[in-house]
Amino acid sequence: MNPFPTLASCSRKLRWAALACCALAAIDCAGADARWMNARLSPDERARLLERELTLDERIELVHSPMALDLGPFKRPPGTPITAGYVAGIPRLGIPALAESDASLGVVNPLGQRPGDSATALPSGQALASTWNPALAREAGLAIGQEAHAKGFNVLLAGGANLARDPRGGRNFEYLSEDPWLTGVMAGASIAGIQSAHIVSTVKHFALNDYETSRNTFNAVIAEAPLRESDLLAFQLAIERGQPGSVMCSYNLVNGVHGCHSEYLLGTALKGDWGYKGWVMSDWGAVKSVDAALVLDHQSGQQLDKQVWFDAPLREAVASGTIPKERLSDMVRRILRSMFANGLFDHPAGNEPIDAAAHGTVARRVAAEGIVLLRNKDKLLPLTPGLKRIAVIGGNAALGVLSGGGSSQVTPAGPSHIVSMGGNTEIDVLTRRQIWFGPGPLDAIRVRTGKSEVVFDDGRYPSAAAELARNADVAIVFGTQWNGENEDTPDTTLPHGQDTLIAAVTAANPRTVVVLETGNAVSTPWLEQSAAVLEAWYPGQHGADAIADVLFGQVNPSGRLPVTFHASLDQxxxxxxxxxxLPPDSSYNVDFPEGSDVGYRWFAKTGAKPVFPFGHGLSYTTFAVSDLKVEGGKTLTVSFAVKNTGDRAGADVPQVYLRSAAGKAQTRLIGFDKVELAPGEQKRVSVVADPRLLASFDTAAHGWRVAGGEYRVSVSDDASDAGLEGGAKVAAQLLKP
Known part of the structure; x- marks a missing residue:
């Protein structure tokens, strides 16, 4: 369904100043005085010229918006299209409406409220991060952006950049990794791809939205320096690289202040130190009072708040001087500036063809490149021809592949199967749904096995599954873990007794491949009994084919872990x-003793040994790194040769880690590359470290402090690998925040 059906007859080549016959039928751009329509002017100047033409009423209308959905007790305002959020346009000035859609895994049709509207369902954020391929992230972003634009949307609520600090986090599957550099690079590339389709993308949720449990009320407690060096650095990098038109602030409190009210986050860091020019929108229902307008630019999902704070209360606050008039003008200019910068005026959305086949190819490539080969004992994989009997077990493998739940849930064009999980509220009953994208891996495996017999067991009874596996040449057992918005997992086991099932199957047949479809790192108590393990994450609508491609060697796995797999929760x-x-929406502090030592850095600091380290991933070929050269100065330049020493084409992901800084030991990713190599081929790689990755944040000096001295690095296979080591001297310096 097109949120802008009246745009269907309009030519995209016409400027909005001349659209007298189009969707905004009442348009009157003040003739020759509409200087803001001059595309040769900067977005800042265009926004300044247009904002001063607005009335107070029009300014107020631009800074708040409803959730335009029918969701439980919340009803869509009359006359609005079905969107996650909707800001009406201002026809007399040619300002287009803002139609907002979720988001980074594909264009969402919430609960199917737009009948017949499907989209390409891409793999999860962690699957994308596992590719360690920024160019592919940009391609994926472009595909989503193109589909959104074609459907009439011009704002995507995408760009999840929160660090995965805890493997029980319910929304980690939407995010990317536990590392600021990997997250910032991949999120920035995805955002840039989306916005190249004349779409505004957000980056979200700013900041420390690490848990779904009591997400509106928990208080994240962390000192400024480690916050700057971890989560804020990830956002800063994503913003620098992707230039998102909007930032979405988070529900939770940070050091005692709600994210959408935080002068430190939104004022000091974002708009002050980073010079961010776009607008900050609230998450849906995250505004607590009109005072948020001192730093927040837009109230989203206004029905979910106790009051439409940015309507009558804001008008009264401006009249009384509590909120300065110039602040309201700044709020509006920021919105208009991002609309101009991303072509929303000059390239109106709607009524365009969608190349579903091309986008499906991108989705399948992300799924395949994102699959991580964790274990491959005795080189069982890839599976070879001549197997007489293959047992496929569990994981709804006959049905489809799993996807994550919540506002990122995409409705694919192909078959899908919905399993309602119920709940304790009307909204829970509506939204807690497992969705499986078909066809299932069982069908994809059968297509590739030729004359091999493929038998299936659903895994309900471990003893029956074990018996089937015992009489097979190879067993492939699927383990799944559903994650969704609004809830975390209490632990990291596979639910419904799947660990017991996998243990029984691996005990019965030592030639067992375990395929995981999860939204997080999970426990692997059966690991040593298995022969091979694939982490496929939530692999999207072409996930079954991608899994089969890797199992049978049609794709050489190149995924690397974006998160650490722990051995126990005690670590x-x-x-x-x-x-x-605790009861829902309880108020409590969440302390972050790890500070900036998130994930693999915490393991390095404590000496705990993970099951699989950050960056880990195997291939069907082998690689060698040599001829390391490290140059110093204001930063480090690390160059080296990578060679494919095996007999199969493949891609390596050499990772550069800082191992000590001016004599202080540490482990920190400062660069990486993805290198495609034919057998025997060698390429030279060069990585220039962002100097902030060599620094610590000096709160007294309010900047990044790089200590002078010797810096040691390694080119490694993963965070725990000693790799090839070298070093150089770096000059002392203080960088702006």
Whole structure:
């Protein structure tokens, strides 16, 4: 369904100044005085010229918006299209409406409220991060942006850049990784791809939205320096690289202040230190009072708040001087500036063809490149011809591949199967749904096996599954873990007794491949009994084919872990899930003793040994790194040769880690590359470290402090690998924040 059906007859080549016959039928751009329509002017100047033409009423209308959905007790305002959020346009000035859609895994049709509207369902954020391929991230972003633009949307609520600090986080599957550099690079590339389709993308949720349990009320407690060096750095990098038109602030409190009210986050860091020019929108229902307008630019999902704070209360606050008039003008200019910068005026959305086949190819490539080969004992994989009997077990493999739940849930064009999970509220019943994208891996495996017999067991009874596996040449057992918005997992086991099932199958047949479809790192108590393990994450609508491609060697796996796989919950900074067992929306502090030592850095600091380290991933070929050269100065330049020493084409992901800084030991990713190599081929790689990755944040000096001295680095296969080591001297310096 097109949110802008009246745009269907309009030519995209016409400027909005001349659209007298189009969607905004009442348009009157003041003739020759509409100087803001001059595309040769900067977005800042165009926004300044247009904003001063607005009345107070029009300014107020631009800074708040409803959720335009029918969701439980919340009803869509009359006359609005079905969107996650909708800001009406201003016809007399040629300002287009803002039609907002979720988001980074594909264009969402919430709960199917737009009948017949499907979209390409891409793999999860962690699957994308596992590719370690920024160019592919940009391609994926472009595909989503093109589909959104074609459907009439011009704002995507995409760009999840929160660090995965805890493997029980319910929304980690939407995010990317536990590392600021990997997250910032991949999120920035995805955002840039989306916005190249004349779409505004957000980056979200700013900041420390690490848990779904009591997400509106928990208070994240962390000092400024480690916050700057971890989550804020990830956002800063994503913003620098992607230039998102909007930032979405988070529900939770940070150091005692709600994210959407935080002068430190939105004022000091974002708009002050980083010079951010776009607008900050609230998450849906995250505004607590009109005072948020001192730093927040737009109230989203206004029905979910206690009051439409940015309507009558804001008008009264401006009249009384509590909120300065110039602040309201700044709010509006920021919105208009991003609309101009991303072509929303000059390239109106709607009524365009969608190349679903091309976008499906991108989705399948992300799925395949994102699959991580964790274990491959005795080179069982890839599976070879001549197998007489293959047992496929569990994981709804006959049905489809799993996807994550919540506002990122995409409705694919192909078959899908919905399993309602119920809940305790009307909204829970509507939204807690497992969706499986068909066809299933079982069908994809059968297509590739030729004369091999493929038998299936659904895995309900471990003893029956074990018996089937015992009489097969190879067993492939699927393990799944559903994650969704609004809830975390209490632990990291596979639910419904799947660990017991996998243990039984691996005990019965030592030639067992375990395929995981999960939204997080999970426990692997059966690991040593298995022969091979694939982490496929939530692989999207072409996930079944991608899994089969890797199993049978049609794709050489090149995925690398974006998160650490722990051996036990006791290894985590918070062994018990914060808020577990408390009533919903309880208020409590979540302390972050790890500070900036998130994920693999925490393991390095504590000496704990993970099951699989950050960056880990195997291939069907082998690689060698040599001829390391490290040059110093204001930063580090690390160059080296990578060679494919095996007999199969493949892609390596050499990772550069800082191992000590001016004599202080540490482990920190400062660069990486993805290198495609034919057998025997060698290429030279050069990585220039962002100097902030060599620094610590000096709160007294309010900047990044690089200590002078010797810096040691390694080119490694993963965070735990000693790799090939070298070093150089770096000059002392203080960088702006």
């Amino acid at each position: 985590l900074p918070r062994p018990r899930l914060p808020g577990f067992g």
